[in-house]
Amino acid sequence: MIFTRFDAALNWVRKNSLWPMPMGLACCAIELMATAASRFDIARFGAEVMRFSPRQCDVMIVAGTVTYKMALAVKRIYEQMPEPKWVIAMGACASTGGMYRSYAVLQGIDQLLPVDVYISGCPPRPEALLAGLMKLQEKISTERSFRDQKPELAEKLEDALA
Amino acid sequence: MSSDELFESLGKSFGEKIQHQSEFRDETTYTISVNNLREIAKFCRDELSFDYLLDITSIDNFGEEPRFEIVYHLYSMSQGVHLRLKLKVSEDVGAVDTVSDIWPTANWHEREIYDMMGIKFNGHPDLRRILMWDGYPFFPLRKDFPLEGLPSEMPDVAFTKVTPMEGGPFVTVPSTATSKDREPRARPPEL
Numbered sequence: 001m002i003f004t005r006f007d008a009a010l011n012w013v014r015k016n017s018l019w020p021m022p023m024g025l026a027c028c029a030i031e032l033m034a035t036a037a038s039r040f041d042i043a044r045f046g047a048e049v050m051r052f053s054p055r056q057c058d059v060m061i062v063a064g065t066v067t068y069k070m071a072l073a074v075k076r077i078y079e080q081m082p083e084p085k086w087v088i089a090m091g092a093c094a095s096t097g098g099m100y101r102s103y104a105v106l107q108g109i110d111q112l113l114p115v116d117v118y119i120s121g122c123p124p125r126p127e128a129l130l131a132g133l134m135k136l137q138e139k140i141s142t143e144r145s146f147r148d149q150k151p152e153l154a155e156k157l158e159d160a161l162a
Numbered sequence: 163m164s165s166d167e168l169f170e171s172l173g174k175s176f177g178e179k180i181q182h183q184s185e186f187r188d189e190t191t192y193t194i195s196v197n198n199l200r201e202i203a204k205f206c207r208d209e210l211s212f213d214y215l216l217d218i219t220s221i222d223n224f225g226e227e228p229r230f231e232i233v234y235h236l237y238s239m240s241q242g243v244h245l246r247l248k249l250k251v252s253e254d255v256g257a258v259d260t261v262s263d264i265w266p267t268a269n270w271h272e273r274e275i276y277d278m279m280g281i282k283f284n285g286h287p288d289l290r291r292i293l294m295w296d297g298y299p300f301f302p303l304r305k306d307f308p309l310e311g312l313p314s315e316m317p318d319v320a321f322t323k324v325t326p327m328e329g330g331p332f333v334t335v336p337s338t339a340t341s342k343d344r345e346p347r348a349r350p351p352e353l
Contacts, residue, residue, distance in 0.1 A: 068320045069295050101325045103302050103311025104294070111323075 006146050014058070014084065015137040017046040021057035021081060023074055025064025028091035031123040032063045040126035045133055054080040059136065060113075061129075065093035066106045075112045084145070086116045088132055091123050098122065165190070165243040168210050175209075176202055191246040196258055199249060203234070203261045212236040212245055215265035220275045224305035228252035230281055234261070257282040278303035295320050 020042075024032055035042045042048055051057055054077045066074060078087070089109050092098035095118045097107030109115060116139060119132040147154055169190055173180065179202070182193035194202055206212040216235040223229055234247040251258055260283040262268040272283045273292040280301035283289055290296055297316050300307055310325040334344050 068322050069293075072318070072320060097325070101327060101331075102309065103300075103307070103322060103325070105325075107323075107325055 004147075007144055008141075010145055011141045011143050014143075015140040018059045018086075018133070018136070018140075019049045019051060019057045020047050020088075021054050021060040021077065022050045022052070023060055023062045023064075023077065025062070025066060025070060025074075026093065028063035028094070028123045031126055031129065032061060032090065035126040035129045040130065042130065042133070045130070045137070047133065054078070055082065057081055058084065059086045059088060061088045061090050062094040062109045062113075062115075063090040063123075065098065065100060066109050067104050068106055069104070071106045071109075071112055074109065078113050086136055086140070087113050088117045088119065088129075088136060089115045090119045090129060090132070091121055093122075095120065165241065168238070168241065168243055169245075172202075172206070172210060175205060189244060189246060191248060193248045193250075196249050196251060196255070199247075200259050200261065200264070202247070203264050206236055206245065206247075207264055211238045211240050212243075213265075214239050215261070215267050215271075216244075218261075218268055218271040218275060220279045220281060220303075222279060222303065222305045228255075230256075230279060232258060232275070232281065251281060256280065257284055259284050260286040262286055277301070280304065298322075 022029065022032055034040060036048060036050060047059075049056075054060075058081075060078055060081060062074065078085070087109070089095045093100060093105070094109045095115075097105050099122070101107070106112070110118075117132045117136045119128055121128050124132070169183075172192070173183070176194075176198065179198045180192050180194055184191045184193075214237040216237050217233075218235075219233050221231040221233065223231060228250040230251040230253065232249055232251060236245040236247065237243070238245075249258070258281060260268065260272055262272060262283075263285075269286070269288065270292060272286055273289060275281050276283065276286075276289055277291040277293050278301060291298060294302065295316065297319065299314055300312055302311070309331060310327050311322055313324055314322045329347070332345070332347075335346065337344055
């Protein structure tokens with residue numbers, strides 16, 4: 001019982017301070033900047049800290065067209081992010097390649113990275129990005145980090161307290 | 163000098179070297195040969211004041227001989243006059259002299275033509291791919307390269323896959339009908 005509380009606390013902390021790694025590649029980056037600006041404040045969700053260093057970030061927002069030339073660089077940045085990490089595919093191009101069905105565009109960043117939330121739009125309105133962020137927060141709140149990663153410790157503490 | 167005087171003096175200096183001259187809605191086009199490109203380009207820049215190279219582009223006439231065409235768009239800032247120079251290149255030759263020392267902007271335009279069409283430029287200071295990556299094995303804007311691409315693999319650099327077309331390129335039918343009729347869900351590419 002106490003570990004569900006522990007997990008709940010851990011998830012609450014993580015979801016309310018999601019620091020984005022803005023992988024702003026194309027036009028969706030402008031809407032990402034608009035979301036970070038004052039009218040559609042992303043700081044309300046604790047996500048105003050858009051550090052461009054992957055080592056300090058929780059969620060990578062892939063905003064824009066991923067060309068094959070850029071794809072491996074995006075994957076390298078993703079691999080440099082420490083756990084726990086999530087990915088938001090913002091816009092049509094990041095989700096499925098968008099209107100660019102061609103020789104040079106990767107048809108969706110989910111061919112390389114595990115994506116948690118897909119946001120449709122070209123570009124998605126800032127409210128849509130915030131809705132996607134809230135969906136990710138809901139997803140995070142259902143995680144079972146402590147119970148999954150430390151099952152023996154959880155059991156031992158359960159027995160000790162019971 | 164007005165545009166007529168400019169073109170007259172061009173015609174006078176290079177009479178027999180100009181293969182064809184055409185005019186369409188106040189746009190003058192001269193078709194020249196590959197061998198005369200540099201001297202005509204220098205003359206246009208120095209004598210005729212065409213100091214601004216607007217664009218260089220290339221055309222792939224797949225099935226015709228010579229296969230490629232290169233088009234130079236020149237503009238004179240002082241006179242406000244446009245000029246177009248066309249020249250044809252065959253696939254076996256596949257190379258044209260560079261004009262990047264005459265108009266420095268030609269540097270990247272010629273790199274793009276090399277990247278997309280495979281036409282080399284003799285004397286270019288830095289002829290390498292500009293949009294695709296070095297080592298990409300194809301020339302994407304040639305007519306025999308499919309729209310959905312070809313698979314290629316360069317480990318640690320990049321990779322390409324064939325794009326699923328899902329019913330073909332979704333193009334519009336030119337007409338004044340409603341958008342539902344102008345943009346059918348899928349249109350076979352041969353129409």
